[in-house]
Amino acid sequence: xxxxxxxxxxxxxxxxxxxxxxxxxxxxxxxxxxxxxxxxxxxxxxxxxxxxxxxxxxxxxxxxxxxxxxxxxxxxxxxxxxxxxxxxxxxxxxxxxxxxxxxxxxxxxxxxxxxxxxxxxxxxxxxxxxxxxxxxxxxxxxxxxxxxxxxxxxxxxxxxxxxxxxxxxxxxxxxxxxxxxxxxxxxxxxxxxxxxxxxxxxxxxxxxxxxxxxxxxxxxxxxxxxxxxxxxxxxxxxxxxxxxxxxxxxxxxxxxxxxxxxxxxxxxxxxxxxxxxxxxxxxxxxxxxxxxxxxxxxxxxxxxxxxxxxxxxxxxxxxxxxxxxxxxxxxxxxxxxxxxxxxxxxxxxxxxxxxxxxxxxxxxxxxxxxxxxxxxxxxxxxxxxxxxxxxxxxxxxxxxxxxxxxxxxxxxxxxxxxxxxxxxxxx
Amino acid sequence: xxxxxxxxxxxxxxxxxxxxxxxxxxxxxxxxxxxxxxxxxxxxxxxxxxxxxxxxxxxxxxxxxxxxxxxxxxxxxxxxxxxxxxxxxxxxxxxxxxxxxxxxxxxxxxxxxxxxxxxxxxxxxxxxxxxxxxxxxxxxxxxxxxxxxxxxxxxxxxxxxxxxxxxxxxxxxxxxxxxxxxxxxxxxxxxxxxxxxxxxxxxxxxxxxxxxxxxxxxxxxxxxxxxxxxxxxxxxxxxxxxxxxxxxxxxxxxxxxxx
Numbered sequence: 001x002x003x004x005x006x007x008x009x010x011x012x013x014x015x016x017x018x019x020x021x022x023x024x025x026x027x028x029x030x031x032x033x034x035x036x037x038x039x040x041x042x043x044x045x046x047x048x049x050x051x052x053x054x055x056x057x058x059x060x061x062x063x064x065x066x067x068x069x070x071x072x073x074x075x076x077x078x079x080x081x082x083x084x085x086x087x088x089x090x091x092x093x094x095x096x097x098x099x100x101x102x103x104x105x106x107x108x109x110x111x112x113x114x115x116x117x118x119x120x121x122x123x124x125x126x127x128x129x130x131x132x133x134x135x136x137x138x139x140x141x142x143x144x145x146x147x148x149x150x151x152x153x154x155x156x157x158x159x160x161x162x163x164x165x166x167x168x169x170x171x172x173x174x175x176x177x178x179x180x181x182x183x184x185x186x187x188x189x190x191x192x193x194x195x196x197x198x199x200x201x202x203x204x205x206x207x208x209x210x211x212x213x214x215x216x217x218x219x220x221x222x223x224x225x226x227x228x229x230x231x232x233x234x235x236x237x238x239x240x241x242x243x244x245x246x247x248x249x250x251x252x253x254x255x256x257x258x259x260x261x262x263x264x265x266x267x268x269x270x271x272x273x274x275x276x277x278x279x280x281x282x283x284x285x286x287x288x289x290x291x292x293x294x295x296x297x298x299x300x301x302x303x304x305x306x307x308x309x310x311x312x313x314x315x316x317x318x319x320x321x322x323x324x325x326x327x328x329x330x331x332x333x334x335x336x337x338x339x340x341x342x343x344x345x346x347x348x349x350x351x352x353x354x355x356x357x358x359x360x361x362x363x364x365x366x367x368x369x370x371x372x373x374x375x376x377x378x379x380x381x382x383x384x385x386x387x388x389x390x391x392x393x394x395x396x397x398x399x400x401x402x403x404x405x406x407x408x409x410x411x412x413x414x415x416x417x418x419x420x421x422x423x424x425x426x427x
Numbered sequence: 428x429x430x431x432x433x434x435x436x437x438x439x440x441x442x443x444x445x446x447x448x449x450x451x452x453x454x455x456x457x458x459x460x461x462x463x464x465x466x467x468x469x470x471x472x473x474x475x476x477x478x479x480x481x482x483x484x485x486x487x488x489x490x491x492x493x494x495x496x497x498x499x500x501x502x503x504x505x506x507x508x509x510x511x512x513x514x515x516x517x518x519x520x521x522x523x524x525x526x527x528x529x530x531x532x533x534x535x536x537x538x539x540x541x542x543x544x545x546x547x548x549x550x551x552x553x554x555x556x557x558x559x560x561x562x563x564x565x566x567x568x569x570x571x572x573x574x575x576x577x578x579x580x581x582x583x584x585x586x587x588x589x590x591x592x593x594x595x596x597x598x599x600x601x602x603x604x605x606x607x608x609x610x611x612x613x614x615x616x617x618x619x620x621x622x623x624x625x626x627x628x629x630x631x632x633x634x635x636x637x638x639x640x641x642x643x644x645x646x647x648x649x650x651x652x653x654x655x656x657x658x659x660x661x662x663x664x665x666x667x668x669x670x671x672x673x674x675x676x677x678x679x680x681x682x683x684x685x686x
Contacts, residue, residue, distance in 0.1 A: 027562075137614070137615070138561075138562060138615070141614075141615045143610050143611055143615075144561075144607055144610050145603075145610055146495060146611065149492075283562070285559075285562040285563060286562055289561050289610065289614070290602040290603050290605070290607045290609075290610060291606060291607020291608070291610050292603075292607075293603065294603075295600055298596065298599050298603055299600065
């Protein structure tokens with residue numbers, strides 16, 4: 001099993017009446033609600049928490065990309081990942097990911113991901129989402145019905161840039177580049193493992209299967225509602241005649257651990273409510289630009305997870321959120337049981353643990369994270385013994401790695417240098 | 428009698444409505460599409476031989492993934508005119524169709540002598556941003572499109588059973604096909620450089636605008652008038668962007684001035 005500690009980085013200061021007074025948390029969210037001064041502490045706390053997860057033995061730390069979004073203040077995940085690459089030691093740096101259709105040219109992603117892989121010593125997991133319609137179409141102006149074609153071209157260009165050892169010309173429809181020759185290139189060969197976040201587009205299943213990429217379902221509605229979609233994926237895997245390694249799939253799940261179920265509710269319910277009732281308040285007009293999803297996908301009945309539920313929004317309670325599986329919360333034993341159901345039910349080897357939720361303060365987040373790492377994670381380690389050796393979807397770091405803080409405390413004196421270099425010269 | 432027919436072009440078979448007698452007239456529909464029952468088509472057909480091709484993906488027509496940008500749309504529509512065997516028809520376009528018609532007249536100024544642009548898209552003015560049609564929910568549309576929003580809403584929902592479980596999916600598929608295609612020239616800003624080409628238009632041009640157009644406000648009428656030499660503006664009261672259905676007779680009368 002691979003557990004990645006994930007933080008969406010929500011803005012924690014949305015007002016109580018946010019939903020009533022604002023039409024959307026995304027795209028046209030009120031500028032006045034962001035306070036740059038407060039964000040200084042927010043960002044640093046969030047990065048501290050990601051670093052903390054590394055010290056507890058999580059397999060990965062995860063970041064993602066959203067734009068003009070009140071629940072994800074990370075338009076550039078690579079900036080956060082760069083900090084993590086320096087300040088963490090063992091965890092994979094899971095960037096899930098860069099919306100590659102948005103970069104001009106996408107070679108930029110090949111370069112930045114290569115830098116992250118080099119700095120981290122081969123710890124990068126590279127995510128290539130198409131990007132939500134909110135981000136891709138409404139914020140970044142991509143034409144909805146051409147987004148997938150542009151995405152595909154960006155993907156092909158990045159992989160070619162990573163794997164070609166001499167300069168080449170790339171004559172794409174969206175990218176005309178006479179001299180592609182990225183410098184640096186990634187440590188991991190032939191390239192870092194690739195995860196593709198998807199939301200039920202059937203074309204994405206085949207894309208993952210064809211390229212041996214892991215399919216990640218990043219839903220906020222929990223594992224019970226994900227069953228149908230993941231069944232569709234595994235059915236396709238079977239049809240295509242490839243193995244059913246659980247590492248072909250990933251799933252995001254909000255997880256909150258306390259000593260007891262009651263304590264979990266007492267400690268976390270307000271933060272869960274903040275996330276589900278405030279942060280996910282997206283204006284339906286931004287949920288799904290016409291042409292963004294393919295006809296085939298619409299016909300399978302997969303509605304955007306950002307579309308409002310039939311009958312409109314209601315206030316979701318702790319009871320509903322936990323019982324319906326949006327959130328897995330409770331004592332270590334409760335959480336273990338439900339995680340086991342999730343892992344077995346969905347057959348997923350990669351879990352993106354959403355362990356910071358809404359406006360949760362750092363102390364509660366550390367408490368829950370530590371309990372999960374110490375009392376839950378070890379018991380879930382051995383879920384797929386047959387697939388232990390499957391490393392196609394995870395990182396292959398260097399054995400000997402360095403991290404920040406390696407310089408001597410004091411600068412050497414002239415005498416030190418004379419000694420060091422004289423010796424070398426004499427040898 | 429308006430009939431639905433098919434004509435082959437290089438890209439795809441194109442579906443078009445044909446009917447009426449009189450001078451040849453090609454009508455290019457807006458982003459909402461056009462149907463055989465459209466009263467505007469019927470009114471045009473009273474005095475013209477009307478051809479109204481559907482943009483690929485509209486109605487039951489085949490999609491054309493290779494038509495991606497403004498030049499593709501413009502040349503494709505010229506291909507349709509050619510395939511229909513028409514020479515210098517009266518060229519009429521509403522909204523998105525007006526944008527395409529203006530582009531056609533600009534790229535081939537010697538092939539269009541009579542042009543009618545009804546609330547055309549294609550220009551942009553920072554001081555008067557066009558509302559984002561692609562972020563507008565169905566229930567918000569009538570207020571944007573009609574002078575009389577209540578009557579417009581009734582018109583838009585007529586014959587539709589919104590309670591039907593299949594309705595939503597069919598609606599989403601239609602939207603994805605139609606507005607997905609329209610988005611290629613209208614999203615996220617309905618401007619693809621027409622302003623710098625308007626000067627090429629040689630056609631006698633009539634601009635038709637509803638006084639209370641809230642989607643493309645009448646200030647744009649003046650920008651078009653300024654850009655096209657000799658263009659005549661016909662402003663129509665008590666009409667919004669859907670002036671073709673709210674004041675059908677007045678629009679047809681204005682087009683009639685082209686002869």
